[in-house]
Amino acid sequence: MAEHETTRDGQRPERTVYALTDSGRDELLARDITVQHGKRLVAAHDTGAGVRAEFDDGSEAFGDLLIGCDGVHSTVRRLIDPTAPAPSYAGLINTGGYASGVSVDTEPGSYEMIFGKRAFFGYLKADDGQVWWFSNVPRRDEPARGELAAVSGEEWRRRMLELYAEDAGPAVSLIEATPEIMPMTAIHSIPHLPRWHNDRMIVVGDAAHAPSPSSGQGASLSIEDGVPSACGTCPPRKRRSPSSLPNAVPGSSASSRPPPASTTTRRPARSAGCSATPSCR
Incomplete structure (x- = not known):
């Protein structure tokens, strides 16, 4: 496990945590590979x-x-x-989080991805039962620098709950159970x-x-x-x-x-279709 802090447009530091799988970590140690941070x-x-x-x-x-x-x-x-x-703007903005105490019908380590009616949702169940999830929200125009960071996590939670309200799957439950929504960022390709x-x-x-x-x-x-x-x-x-x-x-x-990534970028951006709602603009 490794941690470091970054800043976003002069805002408070964002704590980022990276986890290596047990096998990957053990292999690094066995090969005496040095990893430096910062x-x-x-x-x-x-x-x-x-x-x-x-x-x-x-x-x-x-x-x-x-x-x-x-x-x-x-x-x-x-x-x-x-x-x-x-990098070119892909027409999507992205966030995610970690939720505990939510039952999902999937095996640990299996990634589930859902093309919702208004946004895309993906999640992965860890061995300890915690669920890691992400959300891709369509947005036609590229956000200005600092624009996404100016919106609070609770406001993003409200908007995402609205986006996924009519979709099948655990998106709403996972978003509700997440203590802190990660910063929203623009996706580039x-x-x-x-x-x-x-x-x-x-x-x-x-x-x-x-x-x-x-x-x-x-x-x-x-x-x-x-x-x-x-x-x-x-x-x-x-x-x-x-x-x-x-x-x-x-x-x-x-x-x-x-x-090339072009064929794997265009289709998902179109498939996560967006109606002209304030949440998507």
Whole structure:
């Protein structure tokens, strides 16, 4: 378990918690892999023998490759190509939360997704019975900076209860049982990225092709990126230091990329249809 704090437009810090599965955590410990928090990448340079990463606290790190799995607003993507297309607004805003004491008809670890009449809803039951959920609410115009943060969690709760009132499923019960609604954020996507690597740096997952959460394909695309990258740089039983990324990652060319996010973004955005109600605008 790891925690860090971030700020949103000068508002109070938001506490973010990341949980690793038991197997993932155990594998990190077994491989003596160090995880550091509270660092923000600001620059990276090809040294000829490797790559030097620079952070905003003045520290540096050195390695053979720099793999950017740093999300839709990726710093590594901009370092690879300063002219890379900016993320585009997907027509959805997103929030979520954690609820306890609500019975849901699903097995632990099974993700359930519901296309409601006016908004999309997804939830996952954890082993301890707690339910993690998220909501995608259609909105045609992109929110202005700070606009979503200015709306209180209780107001978002009221709006979402109205949106899901006529839908089957546990959405209403889960929203009511959630102590604190997470901050609402605008969803952005990366439908096409012409340049996703150079000799020493590569982006994977949402940093390369972020689909809508409604598609359920974010993790799948990340795995499709991560597995061949890992196999290319660290073959079983023998680690090697690649001289360049194209030599390290098998098929490291534009033609080898997983399907672009465009097809997994458009359909969910349309399917979570929205009538012209104040909750959706």
